[in-house]
Amino acid sequence: MTRIQKYVAATAVAVALVGAPAVSYAASQGKAASGTHQRVTEAKAAVVEAAAKKAPAARIVAPGEHVKVPGGAEIWLTKEGKYWTTPENPEPQFRSVVDGNIDLTQPGVSMQSEGVAGHYFLSGLYYGGKGTASRVTVETKSAAVRGKLLELAGRPGWGVWYATAEVPASDDKGGLGYVEKVTVRTTQGKVYAQLKLN
Template sequence: MTRIRIQKYVAATAVAVALVGAPTVSYAASQGKAAHGTLQRVAAEKAPSARIVAPGEHVKVPGGAEIWLTEEGKHWTTPDHPEPQFRSVVDGNIDRGMPGVSLQTEGVAGHYFLSGLYYGGKGTASRVEVQTKDGVVQGKLLELSGKPGWGVWYATAEVPTTGDDGGLDYFGSVTVHDTKGKIYARLKLN
């Protein structure tokens, strides 16, 4: 093959890769005019929201934990603690009229099982982020149907291999965002 043929193949391959790698760009050419790129507007994605669960419906969490909600609060088990644990939303320990987030951490098979309540924020809870010394961990939200004024979040995070004693100083904050990206509720730990 000559050098010119190789250059043509390389150029054609580069154009094909560029077209495949840029799905949000369309190319159009009218007769007699040069082609140009136009950016297509992608319809805004609907913001995620909490998964709606039935009272008592068990949700399995990676690592072996399970969570379920009742009108009284959050219930959970882990492989190391198979007896159900409970966090009430009706015993007066939280004020559902004020934004708040709680955090429970447990070591489960080389991971942290993180969970807690969120409550009292304005808007619709959409997503949760846990800031750790190693970065941000994304969690998931659960709620009962209707508008209970509270929900449960959960996530799993790797246990750091060095430099941490496993205490709460590893965690910086827990932030629940609403569907508009604003803060629904936040817990700052450090």
């Protein structure tokens, strides 16, 4: 065969191969489209699941386990609620989850604020939301601050958030006028619970 004959033969085979899947696809278009949709849906589900696994989660603590916060505060949880101390106030303070003051079946966030070594120590309960609490953001008049979450094992339906924020020179309300919003989000990025202060 001459070089031109080989080129023409190779081109004919290539055209036949390229055309074959198109004919096959046209013959079973409904089945192929359905299979493709299912694969795309499964791929999206896998991406969402992988993102959820990589999403931050609340730190699981044992009842009574003390967690040290930068600035000298400490937090610990029991089945009854949240305890904390600060260097300025070493006597334990307490917020109950069993005294009837909060409804664990409805999404909610509480907040306590104390000055600690030139910062605000902000903390509170979160409860009642749908999904798995993953992260907390505290929006202040000057910046957004990322906090941390604590929970007891066994998905009790509540947990504790905490963060530290700079004290602005003009603030004289003990942090309550400085903080605008506290938002707890799920591993999927949805709002688990939110507190709006201003």
